[in-house]
Amino acid sequence: MMQAGPGSTAHAEEDVLTGEAVALDVKPASYVLRAAGTIIDFIVYVLVMIGCLLLVTYTGAGLDDAQSRILLIVIPVFGMVVLPTTVELATRGRSLGKLAVGARIVRDDGGAIGFRHSLIRALVGVIEIFLTFGGIAALTGLLNSRSKRLGDLLAGTYSQLVRVPTPQPLTLYLAPHLTGWAQTADVARLPDRLSRRIAQFVRQAPGLTPAARAGLSTELAREAAAYVSPLPPVDAETFLVAVAILRRERDARGLALERGRLERLEPVLDALPHGFPER
Known part of the structure; x- marks a missing residue:
């Protein structure tokens, strides 16, 4: 990461700045890792929704048409909004896909996300991930230096790489x-x-x-x-x-x-x- 010269207050665009304008030396998750984590989460949430639909189909024989239509709305809302928001909020930015690739969703200043960030990401994810099968998220990530998707841009978050290799000790000898x-x-x-x-x-x-x-x-x-x-x-x-x-x-x-x-x-x-x- 390039650092500004002494006395300079300029920072690179990809630097993570705290509230005190201090640049943190952290590494965003790459585009490929973000895509892999999103695909894993997409598959998990879709399987959850399919499982809920099958459960209602085999156990809810006594439901009338109105109740069935309500469930057809509640289950997608649960799988696409409620569940992703709850998982990210409870795990402080982690999910099954992010655990697999070693990433975490954090605020732009490096802090932990809150309910507002998780909800915005989940709501926008309905369109950019579920309804377009990730097409909008993939296009937005390609155009962003931190591989942010549209939900990250609106929520003020990004995916931070937390699984970094351990530096090997360096042995030096004086001539x-x-x-x-x-x-x-x-x-x-x-x-x-x-x-x-x-x-x-x-x-x-x-x-x-x-x-x-x-x-x-x-x-x-x-x-x-x-x-x-x-x-x-x-x-x-x-x-x-x-x-x-x-x-x-x-x-x-x-x-x-x-x-x-x-x-x-x-x-x-x-x-x-x-x-x-x-x-």
């Missing part, structure tokens, strides 16, 4: 001839945003083409050189790996010191006021 340099090098002024870009490059470098790898490492090394002192006489990628190692060790030491301070304060924070009886 032996940089051991002395690492003992005196200062990387404290390195901006957090640039540090994350360097760490991302180091992780993805083996999968890049040689030309892209050399160009990106040179660009990042030129940006980082202004914040690192002294500069070691090495190539750009070796320099970036060394900076990433030093920055990681610095952050680890900071977290360890913070954890130690909290452990020392824990008896004071958890203790009762002086003379107050234990109950």
Whole structure:
């Protein structure tokens, strides 16, 4: 996800913004996953309606014509509106199809959906999913950067991917001839945003083409050189790996010191006021 420069308030169109205008690094479900989840939900709800109709047919022999017509209206309303709304509201945006693809319906700001969002999605879904067999939803999703269907656009929601792969730990080794340099090098002024870009490059470098790898490492090394002192006489990628190692060790030491301070304060924070009886 592209990030704005320092002091900029611009955000990409696909960024998820909270009420405080903070961009969240979350990933919307892809078009294919949304389509698969919708098909699963469509089949489930249709089977429920068919099951209700069969149940009424075999057990409701005593119903007159008026009662039968009422049931023919109530059952579709239940299967297309009441049931989807109830399921999404009770599961906080999940359904059988969304569980299968690892997605969840959330608000545009990343919060949990409410009754209004679920009801709007269900009402619009009658037309765009059930009556058109998903044709309108498929067309709208193709034209939207987050694969939103029409109900999502009206309700202010989207499908967020919650099943993401666990990142694998990255093992880095400092070049032996940089051991002395690492003992005196200062990387404290390195901006957090640039540090994350360097760490991302180091992780993805083996999968890049040689030309892209050399160009990106040179660009990042030129940006980082202004914040690192002294500069070691090495190539750009070796320099970036060394900076990433030093920055990681610095952050680890900071977290360890913070954890130690909290452990020392824990008896004071958890203790009762002086003379107050234990109950």
